[in-house]
Amino acid sequence: MIKKIIIILPIIIIFVVVIALAASYSSIETNSEEPELIVNADVIMPTKVSRPGCEEIDRCYIPSVIVIDSGQKVTWLNEDSAFHSVTSGFYGDPTDLFDSGHLDPFESYSLDFNETGTFDYFCTLHPWMKGQVIVE
Numbered sequence: 001m002i003k004k005i006i007i008i009l010p011i012i013i014i015f016v017v018v019i020a021l022a023a024s025y026s027s028i029e030t031n032s033e034e035p036e037l038i039v040n041a042d043v044i045m046p047t048k049v050s051r052p053g054c055e056e057i058d059r060c061y062i063p064s065v066i067v068i069d070s071g072q073k074v075t076w077l078n079e080d081s082a083f084h085s086v087t088s089g090f091y092g093d094p095t096d097l098f099d100s101g102h103l104d105p106f107e108s109y110s111l112d113f114n115e116t117g118t119f120d121y122f123c124t125l126h127p128w129m130k131g132q133v134i135v136e
């Protein structure tokens with residue numbers, strides 16, 4: 001009788017552990033299926049742009065040049081795991097027209113453009129990141 005219990009008990013314990021692991025795994029699965037951020041971004045800061053190189057393929061801000069009509073809004077979304085900014089002007093020569101400050105990963109920043117013109121912007125943390133909003 002005791003021998004039987006000694007054999008059966010570990011089997012029951014393993015069975016319970018497997019069920020518990022399966023339950024926790026399936027709940028993780030369910031969570032990952034929930035919709036992620038729903039932000040209608042016009043310009044994306046993609047992953048890995050905190051290292052130089054994106055400027056060579058014009059992909060630091062995507063698109064790096066956006067053309068809109070006067071009165072339209074532009075929304076930037078930081079899809080990188082590093083901080084970035086959307087700051088008017090050029091690195092070392094900001095124009096003080098707009099500045100998002102440091103955007104956290106998956107944080108967005110929106111701005112209305114009511115005047116026509118070409119608005120250069122850059123990232124205060126990564127001098128190679130440059131973009132342009134052209135308002136017609």
Ligand SMILES: [Cu+2]
Binds near residue numbers: 084126
């Ligand atoms: Cu940056």
